[in-house]
Amino acid sequence: MKEIMKNIKSTLVKLLAAVAIAFVAVVSVQTFTSNNSATQTVQAARKLSKREKAAKRWIAMRESSGSYTARNGACYGKYQLNIAYLHGDLSPKNQERTADNYVYGRYGSWVNAKRFWLAHHWY
Template identity: 35%
Template sequence: MTPGTEIDPVSGASAQVASAAPKLPTTTKRPWIRRRGITGALAAFGVVAMAAAVIAPTGMALAEQPEADTATAFSLAVEDTQDLTVTVEGATIAPVERGSFEVYVKPKPKPKPAPAVASTSTQSSSSAPGPVFYTGGGAPAEWMAAAGIASSDWGYVDYIVSKESGWNPNATNASSGACGLVQALPCSKVPGNGYDPVDNLRWGNGYATGRYGSWANAYAFWTANHWW
């Protein structure tokens, strides 16, 4: 059966039918697609032109701005900081030049060595100063008068001194170290020389009046105790 032929279901006869509507040629271009492409291109061009109009004045203003105006607080702070390099061993700070001056440090003075002092253990015992014994003359009355002892007390003094030293100015107690006429103890207490009879009696006068109140009381104590 040829295209365009149709069979009648009742009579069975075939009949020619009108062919379908003709198709549009495939090569025919649609005008609305062309108009759509032109409109998109014009819109893109408008966006680019508007962006250029906005950015151009800003770029020219930045180009004309002096270099000094572009400095910020952060950039100035960066210039003043030191370069810090951190390594595995720690932080290393690069030296910074802070001026052309120089600092002079005087060398630390060395202490002078102390003079050597001889050890006391090496000194001979004979070098120590010994007692200065009395070699002058005189009599007990002269010594007591020179020492300032009242003549009314001379009897008490004579008794005590006779018992203590026998009026020997150089008498020394071997056990205690008491020295002189009144056996001053220790001998170093006597101003002057403990073996000088006048110095020894002067010290004894102060001892008798200071400890016992008077030579009479000192005499009473000695007779009762045999020492004073």
């Protein structure tokens, strides 16, 4: 009986791990897809308010100390974006544009992204 329970527990743990990995993969693909297509032009002419600029600067300082060349695993640059989002263009201009598109597509504003960061220590 103990052996059967042990096998059941082991199977359940493996199943839960597989579900968690699948969930992370789906979220990653959705985030990449949503930030990669129609949102490319969202931020083109947007002027940021003082609050938005302050929140954006705050996040950049927490993520990379403001460095456009900071690297942490698959994350790169001032806003520590997944390097795939930058499509090989690591320039400051592309990092700014891509970060704005990501934030406005996912959170609606830099202020909301900062609020999320404060709750989760990532954005």
